[in-house]
Amino acid sequence: MSSYTPMSHYYDTIMTSGYYNYEIIANSILNYMSARKILEIGCGTGLILEKLAHMQVFDTIVGVDLTEEMLAIAEKRLHLFSHVKLSLQNIIDLSLPEEYDLAFSYGGVWYFVIDGDREPFLVSHLVSDVDNHQGFARLTKHIRPQGKLLLGIQGPHFDYNKVVSNGMVYSQKISPSQRGFIKDYYLLNGSEIMMQQTLHYSTYSFAEAQELLETYGFKYKPAETTNKLFLEFEKL
Numbered sequence: 001m002s003s004y005t006p007m008s009h010y011y012d013t014i015m016t017s018g019y020y021n022y023e024i025i026a027n028s029i030l031n032y033m034s035a036r037k038i039l040e041i042g043c044g045t046g047l048i049l050e051k052l053a054h055m056q057v058f059d060t061i062v063g064v065d066l067t068e069e070m071l072a073i074a075e076k077r078l079h080l081f082s083h084v085k086l087s088l089q090n091i092i093d094l095s096l097p098e099e100y101d102l103a104f105s106y107g108g109v110w111y112f113v114i115d116g117d118r119e120p121f122l123v124s125h126l127v128s129d130v131d132n133h134q135g136f137a138r139l140t141k142h143i144r145p146q147g148k149l150l151l152g153i154q155g156p157h158f159d160y161n162k163v164v165s166n167g168m169v170y171s172q173k174i175s176p177s178q179r180g181f182i183k184d185y186y187l188l189n190g191s192e193i194m195m196q197q198t199l200h201y202s203t204y205s206f207a208e209a210q211e212l213l214e215t216y217g218f219k220y221k222p223a224e225t226t227n228k229l230f231l232e233f234e235k236l
């Protein structure tokens with residue numbers, strides 16, 4: 001299971017030191033402002049949800065995540081927003097009492113990587129094929145017909161070290177695996193390792209991803225505008 005427990009304490013520091021631009025991500029979701037109820041799958045510490053909550057555009061905003069420590073930080077961040085709800089859930093058992101107009105994942109359970117001119121490929125925090133099927137099977141039950149699924153787009157992953165805002169060095173190393181790749185995350189304070197986390201990811205070619213998503217009623221909709229942050233799928 002892709003638990004972010006080791007990283008949770010340092011997650012915000014790492015991510016807000018230029019890893020993601022949360023303002024731009026949230027603004028990109030604003031393109032779908034006709035949606036009333038929205039769901040983030042793999043919401044982590046709630047950094048995207050916070051931006052969306054401040055916009056006061058959506059009636060109901062729900063975030064789910066399987067890492068208790070990440071969600072505890074999100075709870076603190078978002079407790080003043082009565083239209084935001086959080087739920088500790090693994091996507092493969094997703095169970096919520098309502099349907100959503102839109103679900104999205106940016107670096108959450110699933111995302112796409114675009115490497116130069118090559119076709120996007122799907123990256124999943126779920127390593128087995130069975131779990132990916134089960135995850136989309138549960139998700140589709142929570143999205144209304146003609147509702148949207150937005151899966152974030154990221155650049156290629158590579159090894160690097162970078163000083164983050166607390167002066168520590170964030171480091172990531174990527175190695176190939178049978179089903180995709182393995183990512184080792186570190187945070188170093190001088191020679192002391194403050195955090196270390198290893199995650200296994202599976203990958204699907206674009207054709208495989210389309211087939212997988214279509215099995216659960218999600219049809220790829222090439223963007224009409226130049227939305228470079230998400231690929232859009234519509235629930236049939």
Ligand SMILES: C[S@@+](CC[C@H](N)C(=O)[O-])C[C@H]1O[C@@H](n2cnc3c(N)ncnc32)[C@H](O)[C@@H]1O
Nearest residue numbers: 002042043044065066067090091106107108125
């Ligand atoms: C890189 S973080 C992204 C968090 C957030 N979307 C953001 O942009 O900061 C990935 C999150 O996905 C969650 N996650 C991974 N696998 C999951 C699963 N099977 N079900 C629910 N959440 C999952 C992890 O716990 C983690 O918090």
